[in-house]
Amino acid sequence: MNLNKKSLEDLARLVQGECIGQSNLVIQGLASLEAASVHNISFVTDEKYLDKALASKAGALIVTQALQEKLYSHQNFILVQNPYLAFAILTHVFEKKHTDVGIESTAQIHPSAIISDSAYIGHYVVIGENCVVGDNTVIQPHVRIDDAVEIGKDGFIDSHVTLTGACKIGDRVRIHANTVIGGEGFGFAPYQGKWHRIAQLGSVQIGNDVRIGSNCSVDRGALDDTILEHGVKIDNLVQIAHNVKIGENTAIAAKSGIAGSTTIGKNCILAGGCGVVGHISIADNVTITGMSMVTNNIYEAGSYSGGTGLFETPQWKRTVVRLRQLADVPLTQLVKRLDHMQTQIESLESTFKLRK
Amino acid sequence: MNLNKKSLEDLARLVQGECIGQSNLVIQGLASLEAASVHNISFVTDEKYLDKALASKAGALIVTQALQEKLYSHQNFILVQNPYLAFAILTHVFEKKHTDVGIESTAQIHPSAIISDSAYIGHYVVIGENCVVGDNTVIQPHVRIDDAVEIGKDGFIDSHVTLTGACKIGDRVRIHANTVIGGEGFGFAPYQGKWHRIAQLGSVQIGNDVRIGSNCSVDRGALDDTILEHGVKIDNLVQIAHNVKIGENTAIAAKSGIAGSTTIGKNCILAGGCGVVGHISIADNVTITGMSMVTNNIYEAGSYSGGTGLFETPQWKRTVVRLRQLADVPLTQLVKRLDHMQTQIESLESTFKLRK
Amino acid sequence: MNLNKKSLEDLARLVQGECIGQSNLVIQGLASLEAASVHNISFVTDEKYLDKALASKAGALIVTQALQEKLYSHQNFILVQNPYLAFAILTHVFEKKHTDVGIESTAQIHPSAIISDSAYIGHYVVIGENCVVGDNTVIQPHVRIDDAVEIGKDGFIDSHVTLTGACKIGDRVRIHANTVIGGEGFGFAPYQGKWHRIAQLGSVQIGNDVRIGSNCSVDRGALDDTILEHGVKIDNLVQIAHNVKIGENTAIAAKSGIAGSTTIGKNCILAGGCGVVGHISIADNVTITGMSMVTNNIYEAGSYSGGTGLFETPQWKRTVVRLRQLADVPLTQLVKRLDHMQTQIESLESTFKLRK
Structure with missing residues (x-):
């Protein structure tokens, strides 16, 4: 389906690797070892995939030198130190890019909004007062950008995303479909047996290079802002409550939730389905394994776990x-x-x- | 509210049951034993509901012969071997059907898209290049169908669904509101303390008779496709990561999540809130009870559980x-x-x- | 950003508090103790925040009399018995209000729908047959209101919400972005190795003063209705299955899920990530702590917990x-x-x- 074609030599140059074999071999796409045809390039990251690699029909392989020596059934290689990183880089070559620019006729944009000429605004997008959309940013159909929201350059906002609560979004941010940024935090004052709503006056600040998956909820702060620092990566169906602060390059897998006013450090990893209670702090470089619940401050870097495991x-x-x-x-x-x-x-x- | 009316005899015929009592009794709807009026038909699946059934005001009951003999307070019955199945069949008689056909004037459809004449495309639907929508398929308002998505016949796609990643969807598939199919998988290569995005080049294949609830996320594959085989049934708020494969007729209850590259067999049942880690395999006919976490391959059919239970x-x-x-x-x-x-x-x- | 200004005296009157200090002090907004400037008012709820309060640059503080006596570094106060409640009340003063009224030209509204003259219907809203929208209710862009849905007065429905299944919604109800109310319940009759869909004929009833967060799924009942009583508060990403009944003023935190036909009493609190199995009852005044799973009836008020806690x-x-x-x-x-x-x-x- 993908019509980008590259020579093996060109691909090697893109990943600063050494081209071995037929340098003008035309590569039409990346593929897994099992699915690759002679027109595809694949990659091997570890000795445990040697059998699959030997049997693969891939026209070329991205490998380390050590791996290449064992792959006697193949002739064409790109030699690199980190095949997985090289693979990651090459996915961008074969990705279908969004090339449209401009504002579709059906988009409703408040006159006070500032939209870069190089941005794309899809059909039925609704943009409110005093919004900003930066250069080259792509806003897919049906996105709702509420008043005072600002989005930097080179962003990608997929369909049915709701941006509200005057959130501020940095550069190169990708937000996937049906996610809500800046929704009202869950704040109530209990009094005489009823819950009294606390209108949420804070916002959300999202740094550069942040990625948020589909169907996520990132709530605006009660007074101060909810903050996602540069490089934070969030999977699907994740809940970030009001006034949470997440440090640089922390990654949070699907179905995790962080309760209000909790601070998570830099370079942390939360595996899928984790929960973190409110008003605590987690240090930098902490890993939480899947479906664990964090109920107290974590002061030391390291790996933490909970749960019983599975039984018959x-x-x-x-x-x-x-x-x-x-x-x-x-x-x-x-x-x-x-x-x-x-x-x-x-x-x-x-x-x-x-x-x- | 429902204006469909049927005689008891007609309903009996639809479920291949025996009509006992007043065959021309007019039934205006299905109801629970407690809520039923004399114009309703209800059903009894087990002896434990005998008291409720005896007290019910239902005009008629769907029962087995064994149950009928004990329901002396009632005169009108449909006798079947499986009352629950008969009830399931009759819900379709009283369901309000979508009857509109054609394309609403506000839908934005790329000229290259092929839309069946018998399909319905609701207001503000946006359909991209090279899409296909099959016969009798209903696309509700605000759905986004991105480039190269194909949907079979007799489908139902509810509002605010996002179909992207060139996903291919079979016949008789129902996808409920605000679900995202084909969103980008969560793939990054870590290098020098940062996460490097792996553009996701695979797609999603969804078989026939699949049902996906609301607010689900089914990600496209990294290179190969994410696959949901025929008859898979998925509840709300479920996460299916990239390159997951789910076997025929497997049912997954709400709030469960399956991590990347995991294979689940046929006829499995995952209860609510389960998590399955990535890169493992689960055999056919496996049941996982609620909120359990699967961390290793499961080779044997059977029931598996985790968690501590509840304490004061x-x-x-x-x-x-x-x-x-x-x-x-x-x-x-x-x-x-x-x-x-x-x-x-x-x-x-x-x-x-x-x-x- | 917020241009509402009030004198300290005016604010004190709104919370029935005593104004101490400069009564004509102009307050431009609420802020946390840390972030407050001299133009802001902040609040202190407990002695443990005394240090922060003493160091705060806030122009005025909402406190109890006991706390005021220790805050020698400040001169301007509003004295109340419950500072947190007073804060909650004042957030509404500084909240940016939605003031538009009327129907945007792009909204698609079936002629049979009854829309109050004081309601607001945003761009690209689609409203079906026989719907009702009450006085002062705000419907944000892209909302889908399917046939026979009724919404009371003073409501707020945020973008990309899907209201279907003929749900009936009371007064002063707030539903946040991308939530689905009235989606089809997950009901199938197993027969000969396949799942046979049970069309869902019930609806959803939502009482007054209910609040539902973003990305929630509240399914319609199979035959009878799913019911959320007055004052129920629900956070984000929560699943409420078909025929669940939730009692008055019960609060459910993010990522919780309630399986089908379960009844939860009044004034309960479910912390984040809890799961409740189907067909059980939970008494009034029950608290379930985070990520616990409820597998049986709970007859007694009290607090219940599960899970292992976290380990290295x-x-x-x-x-x-x-x-x-x-x-x-x-x-x-x-x-x-x-x-x-x-x-x-x-x-x-x-x-x-x-x-x-």
Whole structure:
């Protein structure tokens, strides 16, 4: 489907790699080792894929020198130190680019909004007062940009995204379909048995190079702003509550949620389905494994986990019965008592033997 | 509200059941046992609902022969072997059908798109290059169909759905509101402390008779495609990551998430809130109970579970304290030591008695 | 950004508080203690914020009398009994209000729909047959209101919301962006290895003063209705399945999910990421802490919890190993055996001593 064609030599140059074999080989696309045809280039990142690589019909392979020496069934290579990075770079060559520029006739744009001439505004986009859309930014159909929202340059906002709460979005930001940025935070004052709404007056600040997946909710702050620093990467269906602050280059996988006023450091990784309670801090370089719940501050870099793992259901049911007893079983004391009794028994035995 | 009327006899014929009682009784709708009026038909699936059924004001009941004999307070029945299936069939009789055909004047459709004459395209739908919409398929208002997306016949796509990534959708597929199919997968190559975006070049293939709920995210593959086979049923707010493959007739309940490159077999059931890590395989006929996390391959059909169950909070706090000690308590060794000490004590006792 | 200005005296009157200091001080906005300038008013709810309050540059503070006495660095106050409630009230003063009224030219409204003259209908809104929109209700751009949906007065429906399934929505209801109300419930009758769709004929009833966040899914009932009573507050990314009933003033935090036909009482709180299985009942005044799963009826008010807490990953791995052994370790019996053996040892020891 993709009509971009490149010679092996050209591709090697793009990734600063060494071209081995037929330098003018025409490559029509990237493919996995299994699916690749002779017109495709594929990549090998590890010795464990050697069998697949040897059997692959790919016309060329991106590999390290060490891997290349074992791939005797192939002739055409691009040699690099980091094949996965080279693959990542080449995906951009074969990606279908959005090339339209300008404002579709059906877009509704408030006269006070400033739209770059090189931006694209799709059909039925609605843009409010005092908004800004920067150079080369693509706004897909049906996006709603509410008053006072600003978007930097080279951005991509997919269909049905709602940008509200006067959020400010940096450069090279990608926001995928149906995500909501700047929605009202969940804030209520309880009084006399009812919840009294706290109108949310803060906003959302999104740095450069941030990526947010589809169906995410990033709420505006109550008074101060919710902040996503440069390079933050967020997967789908993620909840970022009001006044959360996420540090540079932190990555958050799908279905995770961060409760209000929590601060997450730089270079953290939250795997899928994690939850972080409100009003805590997580240090830099922390990894949280899947479906874990963070209930307290984390001061030290490192990896943290929770959850029980998976059981066959009958064994799980028996395990849960034991878990319900666990609170009343003094585990560490149990071991001490055992040690103590062992000593008593040994003492009895030796005394007994002595007296035999 | 529903103006469809049918005689009891007609309904019996539709479910291949036996009509007992007043065959020309006019039925105006289906209702639960509690809410039914004399103009409604209800159904009984199990003896445990006998009391409710006896008290019900329903004009007629769908039952098995065994149940009918106990329902002396009623005269009108449809006898079937599977009342729940008969109920499922009859819901379609009383459902309000979408009958409009054609393209609303406000829809924006690329000239290269092929739209069946019997399809319906709602207001403000935007359809890109080279798309296909099959016979009788209903596209509700505000749907975005991006370039190269193909949808089969008899489909239903609800409002604010985003179809992108050149996804291919089979026949009789229902996709509910605000779901995103074909969004970009979450793929980055880490290098020198930053995340380098991997443009996603694969697509999504959705088989026939697939159902996807509202607010779901099904990502396109990185190189190969994400695949949902025929008959897959997905609830709301579900995440399907890039290159996942889900086998025929597997059902996934709300708020579950499947991480990248994982394969799930046929006829599996994932209850609500489950998570499955990436790059694993789950066999056919596997059931995962609610909020469990699957972290390894599952080779055997069967039911699997995780989680702690629910505690009163004070007991839970004490349980968590014990859990934190558990790693340092050699549980199975403890039992062995106890057995061993018991033997020692018994030996001491018997020796002692012998010597008395 | 906010141009509302009020004197300290005016603000005090709005919260029925006592104005202390410069009564004609002009306040331009609310701010957090850290971010406040001399033109802002801030608030203090607890002694633990005294240091921050003393250092704050806020022009005035909302406090209790007890707190005011310790805030010697400040001169201007509003004295109230409940500063947090007063803050909540004042957020509405400084909130940017939606003031447009009328129907944008691009809205598509079926002639049978009844729209109040004081309502606002945004661009590209699509409203079906027999819908009702009440006084002062604001419908933001791109909202889809399907046939027979009714919305009361003073409501706010944000962009890309889908209202379908003939749902009925009360007064003063706020529904945030990209949420779906009335989508089809997940109902299938299994038969001969396939899932047979049950068309969903029930609807959704939403009471007054309900608030629903962004990206939520509230499904219509199968036969009877899904019901959210007055004052229910729901955060983002929450799943409410068909035929769920949620009692007055219950609050549900982000990423929670309630499975079908479950009833939750009044004044309950579900923290983030909770799951509740189907067909159960939860009493009034129940709190469920974060990421807990409710698998059975809860008859008593109180707080309930589940989950393991968080571990450093190496310790967690060892803990999970122990958990897998737990089913086969008779915990309570272990303690009894220890007690019994202790008695045996003591008996041996004393007998032994006697015979010395």
